[in-house]
Amino acid sequence: MPKNTLIHNARAHVETLVKATKPEWVKYHNFEHAKAVARASKIIGTACNLSAEDLEEVILAAWFHDAGYVEAIEGHEEKSVEIAAAFLRKEGFPPKRIAKVAGCIRATKMPQAPRNFMEQVLCDADISHLASKDFLGVSELIRLEIEHRMGRKLSEAEWLTMNTLFVAGHRFHTDYARSKYAPQHAANLAALKERLNQVKGRKTSLPRLKAK
Numbered sequence: 001m002p003k004n005t006l007i008h009n010a011r012a013h014v015e016t017l018v019k020a021t022k023p024e025w026v027k028y029h030n031f032e033h034a035k036a037v038a039r040a041s042k043i044i045g046t047a048c049n050l051s052a053e054d055l056e057e058v059i060l061a062a063w064f065h066d067a068g069y070v071e072a073i074e075g076h077e078e079k080s081v082e083i084a085a086a087f088l089r090k091e092g093f094p095p096k097r098i099a100k101v102a103g104c105i106r107a108t109k110m111p112q113a114p115r116n117f118m119e120q121v122l123c124d125a126d127i128s129h130l131a132s133k134d135f136l137g138v139s140e141l142i143r144l145e146i147e148h149r150m151g152r153k154l155s156e157a158e159w160l161t162m163n164t165l166f167v168a169g170h171r172f173h174t175d176y177a178r179s180k181y182a183p184q185h186a187a188n189l190a191a192l193k194e195r196l197n198q199v200k201g202r203k204t205s206l207p208r209l210k211a212k
Contacts, residue, residue, distance in 0.1 A: 004056065006091060010063045011038070013087055021070040025148040028141035029066045038062040040125035045118075047176045054118050057097055060084070061104035061122050073149050077109045112173075120173035124181075130167055131181030135188040139163055160196040167192060 018031045041062040045055040061084070068079030081102045088098045100118065107119035112127070114120040129138045143159050154162070167189045172178045 004059075006093070007038075007056065007059055007063070009091065010060050010087065011035075014063045014067055017067060017083070018070060023070070025145065026069050027144045028138065029069045029145065034063055034066060036129070037065065037122075037125045040128045041122055044125055044128075044174060044176055045121045047180075048117070048121060048174055050118065050121065053097075054100075057100050058104055058118050058121050058125075060088070061101045062125060064101070065105045065108050065122065065126065073145070077106055080105050114173055117174075124172050124174050124177035127170060127172075128177070128181065130170055130188060131177075131185040132188075133184065135184075136191065157196070157199045160192060160199060164189070164192045164196055 014034055015031050018034070022030060038059050041058045042055065045058050050058065064080050064084035064087070066076065066080060067083045068076030068081075071079050084101055084105060085098050088101065103115065104119050104122045107114040107123055108126045112123045114123045129135060132138065143154065143163075146162075147153055167185070170185075172181055172185075
């Protein structure tokens with residue numbers, strides 16, 4: 001399959017932007033995350049039979065969806081939209097298609113609220129780490145960002161409770177993600193519950209897991 005020049009340029013643009021301006025506290029929402037979400041978007045979108053045009057828009061949104069983190073956590077989705085739109089306008093991308101990319105980016109705001117199938121694909125890709133084998137290590141990076149936002153350290157019990165509730169309450173949107181991710185999603189949730197029970201049972205904090 002020939003290389004998509006626009007997506008290649010988007011990747012390069014985001015990589016340069018994020019690596020040049022990424023705040024020290026951004027441990028998870030970085031270029032590697034954008035790359036993982038773009039990859040998952042392509043896999044999910046292809047499996048769900050998105051058209052070539054729709055798939056291109058979803059992957060573009062994936063590359064830009066967290067670019068706004070270079071400025072702040074709160075409201076980063078709108079900043080991400082601004083960054084994506086500015087890039088795409090320079091590339092001569094049609095306004096109607098830019099609006100669809102923007103819609104996908106906005107749909108990733110928590111709690112996720114996708115309005116169409118394309119947005120569902122990106123939302124599932126963005127949260128696919130819940131069904132990854134290195135979930136516990138990834139979670140520790142997210143924990144560091146949350147602690148930065150809250151301005152304090154979380155106890156092991158607080159963090160495990162928060163994480164367990166989030167993982168237990170999340171539902172993937174596409175049939176593909178629900179089927180493909182279900183086993184590992186369930187395994188990760190079980191691991192969290194077991195660790196939380198250990199913490200509550202001992203009434204002491206366990207050593208923090210090390211991120212990979």
